[in-house]
Amino acid sequence: xxxxxxxxxxxxxxxxxxxxxxxxxxxxxxxxxxxxxxxxxxxxxxxxxxxxxxxxxxxxxxxxxxxxxxxxxxxxxxxxxxxxxxxxxx
Amino acid sequence: xxxxxxxxxxxxxxxxxxxxxxxxxxxxxxxxxxxxxxxxxxxxxxxxxxxxxxxxxxxxxxxxxxxxxxxxxxxxxxxxxxxxxxxxxxxxxxxxxxxxxxxxxxxxxxxxxxxxxxxxxxxxxxxxxxxxxxxxxxxxxxxxxxxxxxxxxxxxxxxxxxxxxxxxxxxxxxxxxxxxxxxxxxxxxxxxxxxxxxxxxxxxxxxxxxxxxxxxxxxxxxxxxxxxxxxxxxxxxxxxxxxxxxxxxxxxxxxxxxxxxxxxxxxxxxx
Amino acid sequence: xxxxxxxxxxxxxxxxxxxxxxxxxxxxxxxxxxxxxxxxxxxxxxxxxxxxxxxxxxxxxxxxxxxxxxxxxxxxxxxxxxxxxxxxxxxxxxxxxxxxxxxxxxxxxxxxxxxxxxxxxxxxxxxxxxxxxxxxxxxxxxxxxxxxxxxxxxxxxxxxxxxxxxxxxxxxxxxxxxxxxxxxxxxxxxxxxxxxxxxxxxxxxxxxxxxxxxxxxxxxxxxxxxxxxxxxxxxxxxxxxxxxxxxxxxxxxxxxxxxxxxxxxxxxxxxxxxxxxxxxxxxxxxxxxxxxxxxxxxxxxxxxxxxxxxxxxxxxxxxxxxxxxxxxxxxxxxxxxxxxxxxxxxxxxxxxxxxxxxxxxxxxxxxxxxxxxxxxxxxxxxxxxxxxxxxxxxxx
Numbered sequence: 001x002x003x004x005x006x007x008x009x010x011x012x013x014x015x016x017x018x019x020x021x022x023x024x025x026x027x028x029x030x031x032x033x034x035x036x037x038x039x040x041x042x043x044x045x046x047x048x049x050x051x052x053x054x055x056x057x058x059x060x061x062x063x064x065x066x067x068x069x070x071x072x073x074x075x076x077x078x079x080x081x082x083x084x085x086x087x088x089x090x
Numbered sequence: 091x092x093x094x095x096x097x098x099x100x101x102x103x104x105x106x107x108x109x110x111x112x113x114x115x116x117x118x119x120x121x122x123x124x125x126x127x128x129x130x131x132x133x134x135x136x137x138x139x140x141x142x143x144x145x146x147x148x149x150x151x152x153x154x155x156x157x158x159x160x161x162x163x164x165x166x167x168x169x170x171x172x173x174x175x176x177x178x179x180x181x182x183x184x185x186x187x188x189x190x191x192x193x194x195x196x197x198x199x200x201x202x203x204x205x206x207x208x209x210x211x212x213x214x215x216x217x218x219x220x221x222x223x224x225x226x227x228x229x230x231x232x233x234x235x236x237x238x239x240x241x242x243x244x245x246x247x248x249x250x251x252x253x254x255x256x257x258x259x260x261x262x263x264x265x266x267x268x269x270x271x272x273x274x275x276x277x278x279x280x281x282x283x284x285x286x287x288x289x290x291x292x293x294x295x296x297x298x299x300x301x302x303x304x305x306x307x308x309x310x311x312x313x314x315x316x317x318x319x320x321x322x323x324x325x326x327x328x329x330x331x332x333x334x335x336x337x338x339x340x341x342x343x344x345x346x347x348x349x350x351x352x353x354x355x356x357x358x359x360x361x
Numbered sequence: 362x363x364x365x366x367x368x369x370x371x372x373x374x375x376x377x378x379x380x381x382x383x384x385x386x387x388x389x390x391x392x393x394x395x396x397x398x399x400x401x402x403x404x405x406x407x408x409x410x411x412x413x414x415x416x417x418x419x420x421x422x423x424x425x426x427x428x429x430x431x432x433x434x435x436x437x438x439x440x441x442x443x444x445x446x447x448x449x450x451x452x453x454x455x456x457x458x459x460x461x462x463x464x465x466x467x468x469x470x471x472x473x474x475x476x477x478x479x480x481x482x483x484x485x486x487x488x489x490x491x492x493x494x495x496x497x498x499x500x501x502x503x504x505x506x507x508x509x510x511x512x513x514x515x516x517x518x519x520x521x522x523x524x525x526x527x528x529x530x531x532x533x534x535x536x537x538x539x540x541x542x543x544x545x546x547x548x549x550x551x552x553x554x555x556x557x558x559x560x561x562x563x564x565x566x567x568x569x570x571x572x573x574x575x576x577x578x579x580x581x582x583x584x585x586x587x588x589x590x591x592x593x594x595x596x597x598x599x600x601x602x603x604x605x606x607x608x609x610x611x612x613x614x615x616x617x618x619x620x621x622x623x624x625x626x627x628x629x630x631x632x633x634x635x636x637x638x639x640x641x642x643x644x645x646x647x648x649x650x651x652x653x654x655x656x657x658x659x660x661x662x663x664x665x666x667x668x669x670x671x672x673x674x675x676x677x678x679x680x681x682x683x684x685x686x687x688x689x690x691x692x693x694x695x696x697x698x699x700x701x702x703x704x705x706x707x708x709x710x711x712x713x714x715x716x717x718x719x720x721x722x723x724x725x726x727x728x729x730x731x732x733x734x735x736x737x738x739x740x741x742x743x744x745x746x747x748x749x750x751x752x753x754x755x756x757x
Contacts, residue, residue, distance in 0.1 A: 217743025
């Protein structure tokens with residue numbers, strides 16, 4: 001049984017599933033602490049770019065592809081959501 | 091004049107087709123030869139089983155369609171996908187993505203999707219195929235406008251003759267969307283595949299003698315009216331006379347245009 | 362096929378940001394004069410540098426062909442008239458017959474820029490504006506069809522669109538047509554032009570650099586897009602260098618990232634050498650794909666370091682021209698042929714400190730020498746690889 005997602009984590013999980021057309025995963029099934037890239041959800045660098053684009057549209061701020069912190073930001077749903085919460089302007 | 095110095099002999103070692111009313115070669119062969127009726131309800135788009143999940147979820151319609159047919163042709167031929175060089179041809183490429191690209195560029199260019207951009211290259215179907223099939227053999231992706239099927243068939247045959255190996259040829263076109271639809275016309279989904287080789291394979295369908303002529307006023311062979319109607323309006327519909335001839339069996343000569351003044355005569359002979 | 366004579370290249374030309382025609386291009390290469398400039402293309406130009414060809418805007422097509430008018434076709438027409446190439450085409454057509462001269466054209470953009478413009482200027486009813494209601498240009502075969510008409514050819518005319526390897530593959534495809542006797546001369550080439558799709562497309566993949574691109578530089582930050590038109594005439598015999606080997610392969614890895622070990626790139630280089638019966642040490646100059654993307658350059662550098670001796674001179678010329686995508690194969694084939702002919706081997710323009718992955722082959726500075734073979738690498742999106750190996754004319 002996965003740890004529960006916060007409301008914003010649930011929104012971000014739904015965004016990930018719809019933006020990346022994840023056919024086999026429902027948003028509420030994404031373990032907030034599990035890796036998004038490589039293992040875990042198995043996303044790749046193109047997915048990161050798609051998510052950055054969607055995040056900028058929805059939450060109004062730019063994730064930079066060359067940001068040194070990206071590894072940490074994208075490490076899990078929890079991390080990504082925390083970063084969005086901190087930087088969102090929408 | 092005959093552009094090949096003499097007729098060239100090849101073999102049709104496998105075929106496949108997909109359209110909403112010709113959903114797969116087994117049913118298409120029966121429908122095209124008149125022994126079964128086309129389904130009243132059109133099938134929806136196929137889902138490419140060969141792609142890993144990461145690629146499958148990103149694959150656009152052209153890729154799903156072409157890969158379904160490519161895989162079916164390999165299975166029908168009993169040849170391993172990874173072993174075949176391939177030629178992919180499409181009149182217009184992915185018209186849905188072109189519409190998306192131009193619409194987005196006109197309104198918010200900085201919001202262009204990277205996935206859809208890398209899917210917009212004319213060789214997307216071929217690229218995804220080699221990824222899904224883990225095929226390191228070379229591929230090409232071509233167009234010759236309205237003569238893409240004939241030109242692609244000629245290119246695949248040229249590669250087969252030059253290399254001495256089987257070549258997988260896949261043609262496809264999808265429906266046009268948006269304002270572009272008035273300029274680049276195409277409706278529905280259609281893909282056809284032919285595996286040609288200089289030797290017979292495990293499941294050879296027919297022997298094939300080819301000649302190539304340059305002449306004005308050439309008129310391509312036509313499929314039977316009822317069959318042509320099943321794919322009418324699709325930019326790749328010129329594949330149908332050949333596919334119908336394969337379905338009918340027997341000795342048949344099909345004239346395909348590989349250019350406005352370039353006739354490729356495909357003389358099928360039963361084995 | 363065993364025993365087949367390699368085709369001769371009896372004419373060749375190129376037009377790009379660094380020069381229109383061979384003389385200008387060679388002069389730019391010799392004098393380190395880059396053709397890159399700050400991007401001024403489009404309504405809201407992306408912050409980057411581009412390789413833009415001057416004079417395209419003012420170069421309308423001859424009136425009977427006005428229906429084909431668009432940037433890509435203008436560039437094609439401008440380019441094919443340089444260096445007596447058009448005369449060579451007409452002479453081949455007269456000698457062999459119009460049905461014996463084929464055309465294989467590489468492109469990735471084709472005329473999509475005209476379609477983009479139509480979408481920017483839709484009528485209130487959502488239709489294409491009157492002046493752009495020309496189906497001839499709104500399809501990938503646009504430029505090949507235009508050239509077939511204006512050159513008066515009645516043989517095979519085909520478009521190869523495999524992204525960045527397109528016009529290199531056109532050479533391989535043309536050679537096959539000669540081998541099989543389908544044609545007696547083949548015009549092979551590539552034309553790609555600046556447009557929103559490629560600028561914003563590569564930008565969306567975070568592959569574009571703001572600055573002039575620096576292939577193989579340790580601090581490189583991405584590519585610059587360029588445009589070009591380049592052509593060569595292949596015949597079974599005649600004077601000129603020969604296309605002694607082509608090597609093609611697929612990475613089978615990812616649509617927009619190269620195989621991490623350069624598997625396909627290595628296969629293609631090996632295949633080209635084997636086809637020519639040449640040893641790596643016989644290749645005097647390699648024109649690298651070298652786009653200045655972080656990934657391509659590292660992978661390509663490693664492959665070169667492992668496959669070629671230290672004496673081989675290798676460089677990317679994209680610091681002069683930008684990455685001309687579908688035209689890159691043909692443009693860089695022409696540069697390789699200029700190298701063979703003149704003995705001048707360009708350095709790696711814009712790089713200051715080479716990436717650690719580079720071996721001694723990749724050179725900052727240009728050099729001169731007598732070349733027997735020159736090789737040109739093109740590695741494209743969708744993992745399509747094509748390597749061309751040219752041999753100097755023994756009579757030259």
